[in-house]
Amino acid sequence: MLFNSLSFALFLPTVFLLYWFVINKNLKLQNILLLAASYYFYACWDWRFLFLLLFSTVLDYVTGLKMQDASKENEKKFWFWLSIIVNLGFLGFFKYYNFFIESFADLLHHFGFNVAIWTLKIILPVGISFYTFHGLSYVIDIYKNRIKAERNLVDYALFVSYFPLLVAGPIERATHLLPQLKKKRVFNTDKAIDGLYQIIWGLFKKMVIADSCATYANEIFEKYDTANSLTLFMGAVYFSFQIYGDFSGYSDIALGTSKLFGIDLLRNFNYPYFSRDIAEFWRRWHISLSSWFKDYLYIPLGGSRGGNRMRIRNTFIIFLVSGFWHGANWTFIIWGLLNAFYIMPSILMKTNRENIDIVAAGRKLPNFREFSQMIITFFLTMMAWVFFRSETVIKALVYLKNLFSFNFSGGIAYLSIERYSVELLLILGGFLFVEWISREREHPFFGRFTILKLILALLFIIILGVYSQITDFIYFQF
Structure with missing residues (x-):
């Protein structure tokens, strides 16, 4: 269901009218309606991948609670890494499996070895990169004790799958969106x-x-x-x-x-x-992704601490991962690295915040x-x-x-x-x-x-x- 389609032009007013004029006095019912609408919206793309979205949601919901209630640090780490590995595993399989297999075969061919490779006709689930990052940020924030685990499954599921942002962002944070979902909303003209x-x-x-x-x-x-x-x-x-x-x-x-x-x-x-300058461009383009990489990758890697060597390394890692996040193609990786080279002078001269x-x-x-x-x-x-x-x-x-x-x-x-x-x-x-x-x-x-x-x-x-x-x-x- 495209935003610029007739079906969405019918879908949105229907949900809006039910939301404000039928169940407007009941916050729980409003959230259930938005969740049901979100799942319907996603199912319109391909209902089979709705089960993948549900699995990812339940996985992060359960691991969040397990980390919250863990009595030992090792137990907390176990649930944390389980969520990280499974989420990235699904993302890697659906998005990058064929890329790695074909790249490996090309490398062997370059050295004179011709091998028959087996690839899958994998359909990339719409929005998987976005809702995976929603879940990852939630799990990481709980592990770092920045937030408490959400015990209401409906509210958490809505945070992950809220239909306006489900398939192409922005990439939301639990600290920003979840409190709004739990607070009664009054119609504001x-x-x-x-x-x-x-x-x-x-x-x-x-x-x-x-x-x-x-x-x-x-x-x-x-x-x-x-x-x-x-x-x-x-x-x-x-x-x-x-x-x-x-x-x-x-x-x-x-x-x-x-x-x-x-x-x-x-x-x-x-x-x-x-x-x-390029630094300003990346503060203004795809802001939710840029800030996500900054908070959950760049800073944990050491950020700008440790001198130029660490700044250069971390900057290239960020842009390499950003390019790879966009797609399983060497063109995206080079695009990311090119932006890293663009921004490097301002990083080295410390003018990136001017x-x-x-x-x-x-x-x-x-x-x-x-x-x-x-x-x-x-x-x-x-x-x-x-x-x-x-x-x-x-x-x-x-x-x-x-x-x-x-x-x-x-x-x-x-x-x-x-x-x-x-x-x-x-x-x-x-x-x-x-x-x-x-x-x-x-x-x-x-x-x-x-x-x-x-x-x-x-x-x-x-x-x-x-x-x-x-x-x-x-x-x-x-």
């Missing part, structure tokens, strides 16, 4: 309206920006070996906006949907393409230095996205080789064959302008509700949405 506006903005980013850019990016990346430099440059630009509109659009819809039920989720994007505030705060325009920094940061990010988008490392390298061949013959030939290419460039320019003037707010529609504003927003999406096709969200595959 302003919050609900704000949530509705955020959903509309998310739909615009997905249906108009991401899906329209995908039309161009897909075809250009298919012509990676024949297109000229300008065309390949535009392909990288289009994919940069596609993945941003796609993933941040999903996050906006998720946060807005959750606000309709009186529940706040962690913010996942904060205008990352206005970043002045750009904390919003760029050009209180001003209409950035100064020349800020503008130059944003352009350079976007360009570096865009080059890394080429690896993220390409099917293989070889294709990515050929793409970049041809991009930097400075072959300008024929101009941007690709744009001349599409009926609405100029319109899309104008839309992207307008999109950047709206984001820029809204960068100090959570989303552009923030403000007083008016029926006219709502109607105009919906018409805007409908009219411009004719240029795109309904597609899955990119991060569903992760």
Whole structure:
């Protein structure tokens, strides 16, 4: 069930009406309704994987209680490592089994050994990387005595499988979400309206920006070996906006949907393409994952303590794992390592915490230095996205080789064959302008509700949405 589908347009109002107008006086029933809706939402993808979600939920629920009630440290460690190994084992099997087998066979072939390998036709369960990380953070927080184990199974199951965030995040923390699930929620008109506006903005980013850019990016990346430099440059630009509109659009819809039920989720994007360096970019892009790796991997490894050697090692580990988390392909690993190289100068010179505030705060325009920094940061990010988008490392390298061949013959030939290419460039320019003037707010529609504003927003999406096709969200595959 896609957020941008008719089925979700029917599903969401039904749950909303039952939640606020039928069982609004009973918190327990509200949570049961949300849990049932979440399981139905997930079953619409593939009901068979619902059992995997249930198993993961019960495993972490039980291990949490066992750790909480353990009388000896060894007993507590046993349950902790059982949960970690089983969770990562399932994630590794479904996501990385074929990758490791095929990579091993390729290595042997490189040394002259041809072996027959057996691979499974494994279907990757939607959202497994996200709900696995929900459970892992919960178990780790209990083990570190940061939180107490949740004894209400319904509340814990809802924390893991809450449908707005179930399949593509944001990656929530038990310390943030569980207290909201246990507290009675009162309907707040302003919050609900704000949530509705955020959903509309998310739909615009997905249906108009991401899906329209995908039309161009897909075809250009298919012509990676024949297109000229300008065309390949535009392909990288289009994919940069596609993945941003796609993933941040999903996050906006998720946060807005959750606000309709009186529940706040962690913010996942904060205008990352206005970043002045790579460190700032990663504080503004996929915030919930970046902070998860920081808290549960980077700091336990020693963080920035111990001098440059430890900072370099831990930084590369974080980005290597981040790349691997995104997918079982060497392209993602290189994408992660490339970002590690990008951020290394600021780590070594200890300037990675310089750009904390919003760029050009209180001003209409950035100064020349800020503008130059944003352009350079976007360009570096865009080059890394080429690896993220390409099917293989070889294709990515050929793409970049041809991009930097400075072959300008024929101009941007690709744009001349599409009926609405100029319109899309104008839309992207307008999109950047709206984001820029809204960068100090959570989303552009923030403000007083008016029926006219709502109607105009919906018409805007409908009219411009004719240029795109309904597609899955990119991060569903992760």
